[in-house]
Amino acid sequence: MNAILNYMKRNYKILGIVALLAIFLASFKTVSSELGLNNSINSILGIDKVDADPDKDKLLLELITFVIEKGHYDPAKIDDAFSKGVYKSYLESIDPSKRFFVQSDIDEFSKYEDKIDDMILNKDLSFFDLTYNRLKQRIKESEGFYKDILSKPFDFSKNEEFNTDYEKMPYPKNDDELRARWEKQLKLSVLSTVTDKQKLQDTPADKKDSTKDAAKVSDKKADDGKKKTFAELEKEARESTLKSLDDYFGVIDDLKREEWFSVYLNSIAERFDPHTFYFAPDDKEKFDTSMRGSLEGIGARLQKKGDYVEISELIPGGPAWRGKELEQGDLIMKVAQGKGDPVDIAGLRLDDTVKKIKGPKGTEVRLTVKKVDGSLKVISIVREVVEIEETYAKSSIVKKDGKIYGVINLPKFYIDFENKDNRDAAKDVAIEVKRLKEQHVDGIIMDLRDNGGGSLKTVVDMTGLFVQQGPVVQVKSAGKQKEVLSDTDSSVLYDGPLVVLINNFSASASEIFAAAIQDYNRGIIMGSKQSYGKGTVQNLIDLNQFVRNNALGDLGALKTTTQKFYRINGGSTQREGVSSDIVMPDRYSYIEMGERDSDNAMPWDKIDPAQYKPIKNNFSDAIAASKKRMAGNEQFKLMDENAKWVFAKKDENTYSLNIDKFKAKVVESEVEAKKFKALNDYKNSLVFEGLPYEKALLAKDPALAEKKERWFESLSKDIYVEEAINVLGDMQNKTAKGNAVTVKKDKMVKTR
Template sequence: MNGLNTLRTTCLIALLSFGGTGYAADPQGTTLDLDSLQPTREQMIASLNTVELLRRHHYNRIRLDDALSSEIFDTYLRHLDPQRSLFSAADIQGFEGYRYRIDDLLLAGDLSVGFDMHRRQLTRALERVDFIQSLLGEGLDKLDFNSDQTILVDREEAAWPADNNALKQLWRQQLKDEVLRLKLAGRDLDGIAELLDKRYKGQALRLNQTRSEDIFQNYINALAQVYDPHTQYLSPENAENFDINMSLSLEGIGAVLQSDNEFTKIVRLVPAGPAEKSQQLAPADRIIGVGQGTGEIVDVVGWRLDEVVKLIRGPKGSSVRLEVIPASNPPTDLTSREVVLVREAVKLEDQAAKSRVLDFTQQGRDYRIGVIEVPGFYIDFKAYRRGDPDYRSTTRDVRQLLSELQTQKVDGIVLDLRNNGGGSLQEATELTGLFIDRGPTVLVRDSQGQVQILDDPDTGISYGGPLAVMVNRLSASASEIFAGAMQDYGRALIIGEPTFGKGTVQSIQPLNHGELKLTLAKFYRVSGQSTQHRGVIPDISYPSLLETTDIGESSLPRALPWDTIAPAKYRSDRQLAPLLGTLTERHLQRAANDPDFTYTMARIELNREVQAREQLPLNEAKRRQQQKEFEERLLALENQRRQALGETLLTELEKDDPLEGELAAGHEEQESEHDPFLAETGKILIDLLELEQQVAKAS
């Protein structure tokens, strides 16, 4: 991380010898030998190294004691059985003897508890697959879809099934729910039976290919993630290929994924990558199938994340087909669509900042608002290090764009940081310097409590006119540092949604076996407020298109808290603060009469209402009625929007949902009327101009 002194450590314990291979299946991968799943010497040494690094260097400085042992126990259970559908209450009672022993065993390099619990999970998972396959063999027509049974939507906090009979009853209900969801998605019983037969045979095959490395990584991550969600053990294979935030970066399509129970969920789209360019994918979409070129799509429900990644990755220029359940679907709707992407390398110039000018007429006067889209905080380090005077960077590109926009006589400028996941800390600092004369930009506090101040040492600014910064839930890290500085200095209006809230610093520490991604420090704004957990709260808020309980730092378990430290010395311009009330009032008046805004807010509320359901009927007629009512309400909302815009009303829902299009659109070139949030931001900036002129006249 730029501007930080990287902690340098070597392996704390020398590698003594190699253990076994850690594979538990025969060469064909068809029979699981549970007894062969044992920790290797390498893994035991790596666990001791990890324990020592966490104890000595993690930002939290947490003691490994009985209290933490209990947290590790609960975290590991959630890793193994997140929906409480594999273990019985009897299994859990048997595990309880481990609750306060884990700390002592880890300090001794003893991994037996982790392996014992995981072997039981594998046994139960194979039993579940066998039971489901037996039901499939009897025929789906034997399942009763006319009963008054219901199923709990989220079992994360549910009671554990009492015994094996209760488990089988739950598994039967889960199969019925799965069949009903596929029925509502338009599949017939024969097609459903074929799909599920392949799905569960595939799950059995993968379970039988479990390695001791899989168990070790899962167990050590239960330890690492009681410290915070960004501290993570990476196996040698994963350390080579993947990084960042409990998810894996995919070369080729430009997406960041993570596991979401049995599904693979998109967390973020890389700017200018094939996924974003397609405008067919969005954060929180779930990938359920992957195909190569024109080949058959392979069902990947229930697969491990690394296995899904291997299918998606491939050589540049080749195509991959994804079967995706859109995030905009209600939770019970498994209707999917196919997305074809051509794998390619994302070039720096494709991610570069770009500008355009929007024209407005307000109260009889014409205004020109410049827009600079900043998809990431990038820098061509290779060119920079070799002294190339023409190296590319966010700051250099934005400086040039600011000059061009001022030549075009714009009245104000919007910096669009929506979906900007961050990047170079150096660039966040230098970009801040384009808009302030000089001063601190961000504070970094380490685990020892020492605070380092990063600043803009150069006097002078590139643009001193009216400025707005647009952010959303996916604006993270360096974006939050920049937006926070602009807000603290009073230099810009921050408009949009609360940002992601990632305000921690990680460093990769090598182990004898794999690596540990370790949280070492936290970011703070110049005002002393952390960007962690809470993110940057806008001055003027827009409705969130993403469910904040699913996306963002606050959605991650054991995320470090928001807090404050002593502020830096800086000079803030207080002229914006007195105008915020009037600006917000004008915005809300416009939004109340804006068909796109009112539709978006109503659609978000409808989705939340559906997601709040705790039970779902296993009665097909009742389930179809729920689906019909949802679609009728959605159609009514869409027609209400169309009527207000003078458009033709619909008699049935179109395939492409306007809200889904807004989620997936990214920031390709588009007219402002197709992006109501950008257009409204331009109008707010014009309001600011008018208010400032009124204040100047009054003075």
């Protein structure tokens, strides 16, 4: 989602003030004998003389704020408002469920709320020291709470409730209130586990999904065939919750001060914008690994959100993506290994949650997730190794009303700058377009749904396949003139009817492509109301480059926003994204998604437009026909109804701790959700198939044939693709003729 656009590599040179600063520092010969810092940066940062045993935390604080202020595209002013933002973000990060601090702690902390800005400038760590030491104290006290609470059975006959909207929840007034909160939180956790166990063992054998190995879980029936009693299930649930918390506190006890300090540093860094982030040395190594594309496990990328972990991206072709149950935006609450009991992951670090979810190929993991509509669902997934080929461009053809149409799916804008022989999304898409033209297609769908972006060079090249030479995107660095990145090839590979499919999770490079197609009036953009809204470029800055002869160890790295990109019409895609010409209802239609949902996202703005000439296409009739068609389509009506239901349910955070009422609410939600089952069961009458060249390949490779068939099957259930095909039919013969374009010969492929 937050893919870093490789604009620097496109130019094969270092750009931006941060990189220039590094060169500037390296050019000086006089260095501090103790630390190796350049005397100039000593003066700039206010370091008079570094002690023989320097404080690494202070140095990191200085380096990070200095580099951000000098290198960020639009650095926020470090003032009282900034201080209050850091204060709120930091406390939410270290105690997201408000189950450690009490109100007296907050009263003591609050005197620093508008002083953190001054403390940053003065290299004062007293606020961090105070909160860090108090947190360690409160964590130790809480260990006694949960062990005592879980030692006795819960009484689920009481009429109690618990609200999980921790952000709006006040801090406990005292230790008694804190213990009461722990008790209710643990009671809800055990209650949900017990009801899951009951449901599993009450499910008839003929309705169990054997493909997910559901029959193997231990909490269905005892080995002798008898159902376990409620007391037995409740005891098992308490024991598994106890083990989960023991593991959790074991992890917390092992955390070093420097790891907590990284949380504090990121509370500062992320106030500049959501994509500015400090990577401690270990985190940087993991980030580098993730950028290389390690895709083992369930095929999902995760990010921390409050006390839990959010699904930020599903890897195309992976088991989670194929299962269609796990979705972006889902919150993972519990993790179970095969037939093991579910483990509550509340408060666990992201790394530790990932370790629980990952596992050997062929093993099962069961995730208890909170859906966007607020409902809880247990999803079983068999782990696999996700084939990297699944992220590459692929195409299919489909016939309708005597016409042939092509679908190109592009999961990301990939490229390898280091190896010219490696895959490049623009080249691969050109090959797929060529193959579709050989089939004499009457229109092409470019499917960029869930495409989180990638290389800026690639999107410029790919846009050039569909338009004449001209500007594609404008890039601006702080304090510099804009640079217009253009397609320089005057030929066009395909000039026929074109539809671009996007959704809420189409981000970054995807938005550049969609915006360029829209600004040139080259095709129709269809999908969600608007795309994700990420219109910024990040670069990873190694902090070690600023320090010579470093005796302090690895200082880590900083990912910071250095540039913004703009449409050729001058508008930014930041926050607003790209608005669809034809808005198609989806389950997130009424929910704020993407960059605009973040309180510290950079604002939308505009610059002067580039010089470009829109194509004289008139799509008004095709757009009007689609809107009329969807208005009368029962499936789209149901989708819109589902979206309204999701919006109404999203803020339902209060759960009854009475087992009868809890079960009744679960049943009520299931009944309400049943009417929307038709959305998953939908199947169109279209037959999608591979291109002729693939037939010989698929005959020799059954595994590849199976993957293709799965994709064709998913297309046959996709109402959005179906409507896009209808729109292509409406567009045919109405694409502007007489535009001075030179169609690229089939044998040619763009290789700029």
